[in-house]
Amino acid sequence: MPADGSDEFQLTNSSNKPKPMTTPVNGTIKHQQTNIAIPTHQPLPPHASTNGVSLAASVNLKASQQQQQRQSDLRLHFSNVNYVHKQCKSITTQILNDACGEFKSGRLTAILGPSGAGKTSLLNALSGFKASGVTGNIELNGKPRNIVEFRRMSSYIPQNFAMLDLLTVQETLRVSTDLKLPAETTIKEKDKIISNILEMLNLTHSRNTLVQNLSGGEYKRLSIGVEMVTNPPIMFFDEPTSGLDSVASYQIISYLHKLARDGRVIACVVHQPSSRLMKLFDDILVVSNGCILYSGPQEGMLAEFQKSGFECPQYYNPADYVLEVSSDFTNPLLSKLIHDNRMKHNSGFKTANNNGNAESAALLTNPLSKASTPPHTTVDMLSTISLETEGIRPKERVSVWRQFMVLLKRSTTSTYRNMLSVRLRIIMHIAVAILLGIVFWQIGNDGAKTLTNASCIFFVVMFVFFGNAMPSIFLCPQECAVFIREYLNGWYSIKSYYLAKIISDLPLQFVCPTLLTCIAYFMTGQPMELGRGVMFWGMCLLTGMIGHFMGLVCGSLFQMQMGVFLVPCLTIPLLIFSGFFIRIFEVAAYLKILCDISFFRYTIEGLLRSLYAYDRPDLECSLEFCYYRHPKKFLKDFGMFGDLYGQDVMALCIWILALMILFLFSLWLRIKKAL
């Protein structure tokens, strides 16, 4: 807190001049450069005056004094945090075991540990991204963490931070500002924020580059930028340096160091940091087999290990040494380290608590200001909080309409830049329509080729269905990962995403079957009657939509490989009951129900009815005798009685509606699974 005890949450720029970045105005904080008012728990993006300032310059005495002063601003303390993963009723895995530790503002913390030790799980639990199976005491400034409030003021950048590949850097940040900043923020202010972030993360030159073309380091930096839009005071990073060379890793950790020096809590999982990288970290947290061996300042780490009998050889990288020690789970000496760490954090916590640290308590509800929250009792603080609560995501910042519009624009931009989903799809529909036209050239009105025409219709159904289902499966996984992250961060509601997704895909659902119908219908010589043409086209549209939604449901519920396997597996059996291979009246009574639910039945019936029902006159005959010259006879033999095109449309609409509901449900399920 500021020395004068004012309400200001002080952040400094890298020039290390203490600079009040925010000034509370009627419950809001005003950014002194951009003059934007936002709620007090979310300070604004940092100044971009950091470029060219060496890290060494930022790590000077003055900074460390200021840092000492700020350290009391935020203190994330956790103790007895357990995470039990339940695979099924009988199989459970204890992943975190009474984890204890602390992160402080102004200090950069490295989380070290061997692979599989539980580092990611710890971050997931602390950041609130993993709720089910997590129990323990997690306190912010000495008071139990309010998970919704905490999620609003913190951000978690996982190792595989998902972003849409086909948006540019600028567009990605634009969506973030549009959805994360309060609705009152003007475009000019958002532009300023974006420019500041780009400048700070050294991404200005890549602002118009598509995300898919960014280098690994740029991608990581952009992921930081996306979360920096609201300038969260607490940030968690899971292996931000993975896959980067030593120079890029140093650059990223330097950014994190700077973010920490600006007064934030920054905790980051790193794998085998070099000695040079280690110097950037203030605090270290060592995880071994789900337990914490050490949590505290880097300077005291080796001494603590030494106390338990682990002597680090001279000239040895401390990170390598603690990694070696923590990898040997069987070493009985580790239990002393674990015990000492637990004692340190549990007793430290009790002492602070018993002192009735009102200042800390006040910071809980609004960590950036000294609120007058009454001191809490030891009992409150030590009570175990189950994190399996319902409301764990922050509320959205902008109206549903605004969310919808931003998402619609993003989804449309991203979809129509995709080769697979648009250009290739359109080209394939045209090519296949021409192929159909050539193979089945002018057979539609020939009574001698009625059965061949039925095969042509069958082919149309297959192509329209799978041609729309498959691209939807392929495009789902990446979008779903982005959706889960953004939804859990409170960017938008499920309904906004759902509506935007459905509407942005509609034009393609319209264009592809239309192209196919127009070309194939004429080339194959189907009846030149407007009514029949429209009925035929309508059936193709509905079939394409069923394919699309089927793809969306499978793609969002399962991994891509599984989706690609499931769509044909689930739908091809329905083909047997379509009435094409075996007539419906020949199907055993107990299987008739499958004919009633097979959407292929209604599609094929609808298409054939559009061509042959409704009193179509007799067909021409190119041979001496044509068995199916009378359209009615053909329909009768196929078991299609009556002019029931409307009934077919109705059945397909019910299918589409059911799939739309299922898609909504699958989004909800993905969220549930992610928690």
Ligand SMILES: Nc1ncnc2c1ncn2[C@@H]1O[C@H](COP(=O)(O)OP(=O)(O)OP(=O)(O)O)[C@@H](O)[C@H]1O
């Ligand atoms: N959903 C899960 N189901 C079963 N086991 C899990 C699950 N998530 C994590 N684990 C197990 O918990 C342990 C810790 O996993 P975690 O990903 O947290 O480790 P880590 O330290 O981050 O590893 P790495 O450094 O390799 O990423 C591992 O043994 C892992 O197999």
